[in-house]
Amino acid sequence: MNLASQPFRRERAQNAAYALVAAVLACTLIALTVMILHARAGAADLRRVIEAETRDLQRQQREEARYSSVLAKPENADVFSTSVFLNELIARRAVSWTRVFKDLETVMPNNIRLLGIRLPQIPTEDASGTNHIQLDMVVGTDQPAAIIVFLKQLQQSNLFGAAAVVNQQPPSQNDPLYKYRVSVSYAQKL
Numbered sequence: 001m002n003l004a005s006q007p008f009r010r011e012r013a014q015n016a017a018y019a020l021v022a023a024v025l026a027c028t029l030i031a032l033t034v035m036i037l038h039a040r041a042g043a044a045d046l047r048r049v050i051e052a053e054t055r056d057l058q059r060q061q062r063e064e065a066r067y068s069s070v071l072a073k074p075e076n077a078d079v080f081s082t083s084v085f086l087n088e089l090i091a092r093r094a095v096s097w098t099r100v101f102k103d104l105e106t107v108m109p110n111n112i113r114l115l116g117i118r119l120p121q122i123p124t125e126d127a128s129g130t131n132h133i134q135l136d137m138v139v140g141t142d143q144p145a146a147i148i149v150f151l152k153q154l155q156q157s158n159l160f161g162a163a164a165v166v167n168q169q170p171p172s173q174n175d176p177l178y179k180y181r182v183s184v185s186y187a188q189k190l
Contacts, residue, residue, distance in 0.1 A: 100135070100186065107153040107160065112141045115179065135186045136166075140177035147180050154184055161185030 071080050104114065116138040141147060147165070154163040163184040171178055 103157075103159050103186070107150070107157050108139075109146055109149050109153070111143055111146045112139050112150050113177070114138075115140045115177075133186050135184050137182045137184070138179060139182060140175075140179050142171075142177055144178050147178070147182075151182070154182075159187055161187070 070076060100117070104117075108114065114137060118136050139147070139150065141150075151163045151165070154160040161184060163182055166181040166183050168181070169179040
C-alpha cells in the first residue's frame with residue numbers, strides 16, 4: 001500500500017527525452033556559433049583582399065594618369081601619332097586577305113567581277129574572337145539584275161552582314177560593265 005500523497009509517476013523516460021533534446025540543441029548552438037565565426041573570418045579576409053585590390057587599382061590609375069600626361073605633351077605628339085599609325089598597320093595585317101577572297105568567292109555569282117576592294121576601317125574584335133570589318137568593293141557586271149542576286153547572297157551568308165550599294169556607274173564606250181560600289185560588313189574568324 002502507498003502512503004504517499006502523490007502516486008508514483010514514471011518521469012525517467014520523459015526526463016531522458018528532454019535531456020537528449022537539450023543536448024541536440026546545445027550541439028546545434030555550438031555548430032552555428034562556429035559557422036558564424038568562420039563566416040566572419042572569411043568576410044574579414046575578403047575585405048582585406050578588396051582593400052588590397054582597391055589600392056592596386058588606385059595605383060594603376062595614378063600611373064595611367066601620369067603616362068597620359070606625358071603623352072599629352074606637344075613634344076610627344078609625333079611619337080604618339082607614329083605609334084597609332086603602326087598599331088593600325090598591325091591591325092590591318094591581322095585580316096587575312098586570302099580568306100576574304102575565298103569567302104567572297106562563295107557568294108559572288110559567275111557574271112559579276114570584283115574590280116576593287118579596300119578596307120576603310122580598322123578591324124574591331126568582339127568577345128568571341130571575330131574581327132568585324134567593313135569592306136568597300138567595286139564590282140562590275142554586264143547585267144544589272146546580277147547585282148541584286150549578289151546582294152541577296154551577301155545578306156544570306158553568315159559571314160557577311162547587310163550590304164548597301166553606295167553608288168553606281170552605267171557602262172561607257174570604253175567600259176561595257178555596269179559598276180557598283182558596295183559596302184558590306186564582314187566577320188572574319190581568326
